[in-house]
Every structure is written in structure tokens, then in C-alpha cells.
Amino acid sequence: MNKQLPLILASSSVFRRAQLEKLGIPFESAVPDFDETPADGEHAQDTALRLSTGKARSLTARFPRALIIGADQVAYCNGRQLGKPMNVANAQHMLAELSGQRIEFFSAVCLLNTVSDRLYTHVDHTVVTMRNLSNIQIRRYLEREPDAIYCAGAAKSEGLGAALLHRIDSSDPNALIGLPIFRLLDFLAVEGVEIL
Structure with a gap:
């Protein structure tokens, strides 16, 4: 493992932290200082990538000698981006709109x-079909x-949210939770971080 550079997760997400912990490598979590407001007319994929890199770069002054992981996820359905509902009323409304729909998740x-x-950057594309x-x-x-109110589209797929879903099409099942682990492992390997 690269001993000189500590691994930093630029995220306050308990879900992403739990995903990274499963790899069994030491890391520190730090809350990024970055405005996550979507830009007008920006495609969901571009938003996810901009936010993930912005979060990582926001910590460079604090961690001048580190490997910083940035991540973000944007859900997209019926021509608009879906954020995290953040309260039950918003989540109820969002899930009612998403019932039976096809949702695209862009996980950067x-x-x-x-x-x-x-x-190093990557955006994973996952397509989810919701049940009626x-x-x-x-x-x-x-x-x-x-906790579903803190998830994009209010669908916490790794928990009871699986009961909401009819189908998932993805090249990395981890991406829907919020962190595309498969590609992250490739990036870490290039930087000399060995997982196994």
C-alpha cells in the first residue's frame, strides 16, 4: 500500500463510508466544502462528475499530500434531475411520481x-425500473x-428499497448505493494502493 499518501473520502455519506469500509483499507472521512447546486441546463451525468471532482478538490488545502476520493450521484427521470428528498413529505411525492417509471442513476x-x-474520473450509468x-x-x-430520505430518488436499494424495484441494469451493483467500487479499485491500483 502507498504509505506516503493517506486515503481520504470526501463525503459525509454514511452509505459511502460503509461501502469503503468493506474493502478493509484505512481511510479518513472529511466533509467537503463545495456548493452542490446543479447548474442550469446541465446533464445529470455532467452534474455528478462536476460535484464528485469539486468535492475532492475542495479538500486539497486541508490534505496537500493525500489520495482523495470524491463521489456523487444524480438520479434522472422524465427529463429532470432528482435530488435527495430530505423529508418524508418530499419522499412520498417523489416515490409516487417514480412509480412504474424508468430512472437513470449517474454515479460519479x-x-x-x-x-x-x-x-481519475468515471461515471457509472445504472438504469432502474420501479414497480407500480x-x-x-x-x-x-x-x-x-x-434513511431513504437521504437517498437520491428516495430508493435505498441496499435495504428495504429493493422491494420498490422491478429491475436493475448496471455494470457495478455498488454504484447504485453511491460509490462505483469496481472503477475505484482500478484507480487505487494505479496509485499503488493494494486491496488484496
Whole structure:
């Protein structure tokens, strides 16, 4: 493992932290200082990539000798970006709109070497088809999965949210949770970080 450069996760997400912990490598989490407002007319894929790199770069002054992981996820359906609902009422409305719909999730990951300024980026594209959901099913789901309000599209797929889904098409099942692990492993290997 690259002993000189510590690994920093530029995220306050408990979900991404849990994903990275499963790899069994030491890292530190740091809250990025970056405006996550989508730009007008920006495609969801571009938003996810801009936010992931912006989060990583926002920590360069604090970690001038590090490998910083940035990540972001944007959900897209019916011509618009979907954020995190952040409360139950918004989540109920969002899930009612998404019932039976096809949703695209763009999950971006980057790895920034703050010494060399090398930046590796990738955006994973996952397509999810939602089941047709009744208002009662949505209410029960949100009662039993309160953290769903912090997930893009209110669908916490790694938990009870799996019951909302009819189909997932993805090259990396980790990406839907928020961190495209497969490509991140490639980036870390190039920087000398061995996982196995």
C-alpha cells in the first residue's frame, strides 16, 4: 500500500463510508466544502462528475499530500434531475411520481492525487425500473426505511428499497448505493494502493 499518501473520502455519506469500509483499507472521512447546486441546463451525468471532482478538490488545502476520493450521484427521470428528498413529505411525492417509471442513476467517482494533481474520473450509468407502487406501500416503506430520505430518488436499494424495484441494469451493483467500487479499485491500483 502507498504509505506516503493517506486515503481520504470526501463525503459525509454514511452509505459511502460503509461501502469503503468493506474493502478493509484505512481511510479518513472529511466533509467537503463545495456548493452542490446543479447548474442550469446541465446533464445529470455532467452534474455528478462536476460535484464528485469539486468535492475532492475542495479538500486539497486541508490534505496537500493525500489520495482523495470524491463521489456523487444524480438520479434522472422524465427529463429532470432528482435530488435527495430530505423529508418524508418530499419522499412520498417523489416515490409516487417514480412509480412504474424508468430512472437513470449517474454515479460519479474520482480519485485525486493532491501531490501530482493526477485526477481519475468515471461515471457509472445504472438504469432502474420501479414497480407500480400504491400510496400505502410508499407510506409503509418510508416508515420502515427512514434513511431513504437521504437517498437520491428516495430508493435505498441496499435495504428495504429493493422491494420498490422491478429491475436493475448496471455494470457495478455498488454504484447504485453511491460509490462505483469496481472503477475505484482500478484507480487505487494505479496509485499503488493494494486491496488484496
